Amino acid sequence: MQITQQATGSTIILNLKGRVDTFSSKELDRAISKILKNENHQILIDFSEVDFIASSGLRVLLTAVKYINQVKGKLALCTLKPKVREIFDLVGFSNLFPIFSNREEALKELSSGN
Amino acid sequence: MSKKINFTLENDLLELKRIQSPLNIFFRSNHLSKDVIFSIELILEESLKNIISYGYPSKEKHEILVSLEITNKELLLIIKDDGKAFNPINHKDPDPTKTIEERSVGGLGVFLIKKMADNLNYFRKGNFNHLIIKKNLT
Numbered sequence: 001m002q003i004t005q006q007a008t009g010s011t012i013i014l015n016l017k018g019r020v021d022t023f024s025s026k027e028l029d030r031a032i033s034k035i036l037k038n039e040n041h042q043i044l045i046d047f048s049e050v051d052f053i054a055s056s057g058l059r060v061l062l063t064a065v066k067y068i069n070q071v072k073g074k075l076a077l078c079t080l081k082p083k084v085r086e087i088f089d090l091v092g093f094s095n096l097f098p099i100f101s102n103r104e105e106a107l108k109e110l111s112s113g114n
Numbered sequence: 115m116s117k118k119i120n121f122t123l124e125n126d127l128l129e130l131k132r133i134q135s136p137l138n139i140f141f142r143s144n145h146l147s148k149d150v151i152f153s154i155e156l157i158l159e160e161s162l163k164n165i166i167s168y169g170y171p172s173k174e175k176h177e178i179l180v181s182l183e184i185t186n187k188e189l190l191l192i193i194k195d196d197g198k199a200f201n202p203i204n205h206k207d208p209d210p211t212k213t214i215e216e217r218s219v220g221g222l223g224v225f226l227i228k229k230m231a232d233n234l235n236y237f238r239k240g241n242f243n244h245l246i247i248k249k250n251l252t
Contacts, residue, residue, distance in 0.1 A: 022130060023162050052152065054159045055223035062219050063148055083152050090229050091222055092210020 001050075001080055002109060003031050009011075011042045011110050015101070017049040020057030041073025044106050048079035074098075078106040087109045121180040124165045125197075130159060133180075144184050150249055152229040154182070154191060157247055160223035161193050161202075165243075169197020184251070188232075191247040192198065200235045200243060201226055 001024035002017040012035050020028060043064075055062055061075075066073045078100040080088065088094045100106035119140045123129040127175070137158075141151045162178065170176055179194040211213040228234060235249035 009140060021159055022127060047193070052155060054156060054163075055226055058222050059219045064216070065214055083149065087156075087226070090210075091208065091225065092212070092217075095210070096214050096217065 001025060003046060005035075007035055008107060009111055010040075011044050011107060012040050013044045013046060015046045019052040019054075021052060022056045025054070025056035025060045028057060029063075032060065032064045036067065036076065041068055041071050041112055042077060043068070043074070044076050044103070044110060046078050046103060047056045047081065047084055048060070048083055051081065053084050058091060058093060061093070061097070074110050075102060076106045076110055078103050091110070118181065118183040123162065123178045123180060125170050125176045125178060127163065127166055129166070129178075130162055130187065135156075137182075143158070145219050146166065146184075146189070146251070150189065153191060153249055157191065157227050157249075158193075159231075159232050160227050161245060164200070164202075164223060165193070165197050166197045169195055169243075187250065187252050189249045189251060191249070193243075193244075193245040193247075195243050196241045197243060199238050201238075202245070203234060224229060 001019055006013050006015070010050060014028075016028070016032055018024065032043065045061075045069060053093045065075045076098040085094070085099070088097070088099065098106070098109065100109065119136065123133065128249070137155070140153075158180070162180075165178055176196055181192045183190045202224045205226050207228070208220070208221045227247075230249075232250045233245045235246040237244050247251050
């Protein structure tokens with residue numbers, strides 16, 4: 001998996017590309033931890049180029065959102081492909097994360113209330 | 115192209131990477147749908163990761179046998195390992211209605227195996243776990 005990072009206003013965007021599996025979820029965990037360590041608590045993860053997600057990736061996201069909620073930050077996801085969205089729906093994660101169909105909507109929502 | 119493929123894996127997580135390429139060739143040459151491929155890849159990833167990570171108390175080398183066979187209507191996946199007895203069918207499912215604070219970070223892998231399979235059977239014979247998974251192709 002490739003992870004690229006960009007900042008838009010007070011939001012850090014992580015663009016993921018490839019598979020979020022047992023191996024690459026560790027990279028995702030490291031990337032999120034680094035952002036949080038720098039006191040940025042507003043993160044958008046763009047899934048538009050993710051074709052596969054396993055439980056290891058879901059665990060990283062759940063751990064992250066538990067922490068981010070505690071520090072009153074925001075974690076949102078956007079542009080999930082249908083099969084990846086189906087996995088989020090199956091495990092009930094669609095109720096735990098704000099999920100947007102495109103990046104613009106997500107950024108608009110994240111920047112509201114700042 | 116063969117309608118059947120067998121793998122023998124060591125109890126090392128890196129083996130998950132090694133089987134990706136031959137698996138992709140097998141899937142492509144048998145013209146499986148994206149949906150079926152996604153499901154089988156997820157079942158394999160979650161099952162093998164569980165066996166390798168939790169099945170063996172010592173670091174001693176073990177072999178895990180995997181076979182995939184395609185018939186007209188279904189894909190049959192069999193995973194055989196000599197790790198600790200573990201029946202995923204009896205594993206408690208996570209509650210998807212719980213809040214973020216209440217949700218546990220574990221248990222999702224087995225839940226996904228159950229959801230991705232159209233039919234799941236387990237039995238223990240001798241020192242071996244046998245997991246038999248069927249995925250409809252029609």
